[in-house]
Amino acid sequence: MNSKKESLPLLGGLTPTQFLAEYWQKKPLLIKNAIPNFAGLLSPDELAGLACEEYVQSRIVEYKKGKWHASHGPFSDVDFSKLPEQPTKDHHWTLLVQSVNHYLPEATALLQQFDFIPHARLDDLMVSYAPDGGGVGPHFDSYDVFLLQGQGKRLWRISDQSDLSLIEGAPLRILQNFDTSQEWLLEAGDMLYLPPHLAHWGIAVSDGATDCMTYSIGFRAPKNQELATEFLGFMQDKLNQDQLVLDGIYQDADLTLQNHPAEISSAMISKVSAILQKIQWSKYDVAEFLGTYLSDPKADVVFEPNKKISMRAFNEKLIKLGIALDLKSQMLFETNCFYLNGEAAKFTGDSAEILKKLADNRHLKPNDISSNGHLHKEIDAQLLQQIHDWYIAGYLHFKM
Ligand code: SIN
Numbered sequence: 047m048n049s050k051k052e053s054l055p056l057l058g059g060l061t062p063t064q065f066l067a068e069y070w071q072k073k074p075l076l077i078k079n080a081i082p083n084f085a086g087l088l089s090p091d092e093l094a095g096l097a098c099e100e101y102v103q104s105r106i107v108e109y110k111k112g113k114w115h116a117s118h119g120p121f122s123d124v125d126f127s128k129l130p131e132q133p134t135k136d137h138h139w140t141l142l143v144q145s146v147n148h149y150l151p152e153a154t155a156l157l158q159q160f161d162f163i164p165h166a167r168l169d170d171l172m173v174s175y176a177p178d179g180g181g182v183g184p185h186f187d188s189y190d191v192f193l194l195q196g197q198g199k200r201l202w203r204i205s206d207q208s209d210l211s212l213i214e215g216a217p218l219r220i221l222q223n224f225d226t227s228q229e230w231l232l233e234a235g236d237m238l239y240l241p242p243h244l245a246h247w248g249i250a251v252s253d254g255a256t257d258c259m260t261y262s263i264g265f266r267a268p269k270n271q272e273l274a275t276e277f278l279g280f281m282q283d284k285l286n287q288d289q290l291v292l293d294g295i296y297q298d299a300d301l302t303l304q305n306h307p308a309e310i311s312s313a314m315i316s317k318v319s320a321i322l323q324k325i326q327w328s329k330y331d332v333a334e335f336l337g338t339y340l341s342d343p344k345a346d347v348v349f350e351p352n353k354k355i356s357m358r359a360f361n362e363k364l365i366k367l368g369i370a371l372d373l374k375s376q377m378l379f380e381t382n383c384f385y386l387n388g389e390a391a392k393f394t395g396d397s398a399e400i401l402k403k404l405a406d407n408r409h410l411k412p413n414d415i416s417s418n419g420h421l422h423k424e425i426d427a428q429l430l431q432q433i434h435d436w437y438i439a440g441y442l443h444f445k446m
């Protein structure tokens with residue numbers, strides 16, 4: 047985990063505390079040589095290969111004869127063969143692949159360098175590839191992003207414009223107008239942080255030999271409306287499962303004669319308001335909601351269960367290899383409640399400390415959990431059973 051007081055080359059020499067206070071959600075920051083000698087994590091061919099896989103979210107954005115086009119993967123060789131080999135100012139394209147951290151351990155390791163932002167706010171690593179001129183056009187995003195340059199170069203333009211009107215009917219969000227206020231040419235290892243809603247435009251610059259690849263470390267921030275909808279669904283589940291009980295039945299021994307039998311009286315409305323006001327929640331309910339909701343996998347995420355293994359064999363492997371979260375797993379915690387891929391578990395004391403380490407670091411090394419060939423005493427039978435269950439579900443794997 048990052049120390050908040052240590053100055054980081056990744057942040058151009060700022061400490062995480064300084065970055066959070068001065069830039070996060072506030073203003074852009076250009077960091078030259080944020081990751082020295084960063085050559086990228088995968089080749090254009092490997093990225094195209096990912097875009098051909100069924101469960102991988104990918105897009106090709108093409109600009110052709112003054113119009114933007116977007117198509118969604120999975121793609122095939124035929125789709126790629128239709129794209130211009132020699133892009134021009136009037137016809138260029140880019141490929142974008144979402145959640146590369148779900149497929150590449152190196153991508154998860156890259157995201158871990160951004161640990162100064164809570165895991166609950168992290169979304170994914172998107173990687174783009176574009177020959178000369180390619181990009182997704184002038185736009186703004188609703189979320190914070192670090193744009194790290196891999197191979198090749200990209201010209202980034204940003205604008206302090208307040209006019210964020212979009213071209214109507216375009217298949218992607220393109221700004222109608224763009225007034226450049228600053229621009230930089232980013233080279234491998236350079237990085238640009240952008241706060242939400244800042245207009246930007248990245249244009250691939252290629253010498254023909256090395257095309258542009260950009261790594262977007264993207265964050266998530268639920269809309270208030272979405273939080274409310276999801277929370278009310280969570281509360282409804284509590285009612286359905288009798289974890290929240292409103293005793294009694296509507297009573298009106300004080301009923302008086304109404305002029306209109308069809309009218310809903312104000313007395314009835316007051317009584318029902320009083321009943322509904324008994325639906326209350328504590329910060330523990332909100333914590334449980336956040337833990338399950340924010341660790342819940344996206345709809346396209348599938349876990350491959352691990353083969354059944356005896357508890358004895360499981361122990362032996364655990365001692366020898368340690369254990370790690372699956373690349374797609376999201377683990378969060380609050381006090382003694384642990385949330386893994388939308389499921390909750392409670393642990394206290396030393397067991398909780400072990401699980402906090404697993405959640406923060408995404409793995410437990412053999413010496414985090416054992417010494418001299420024996421599991422530490424804090425891995426009691428209940429914790430061992432839980433780790434085993436998560437392993438069988440495919441949420442954890444032995445660390446190699
Ligand atoms: C990209 O084209 O790689 C970055 C997209 C963006 O501007 O968010």
Ligand code: CO
Nearest residue numbers: 185186187246
């Ligand atoms: Co953007």
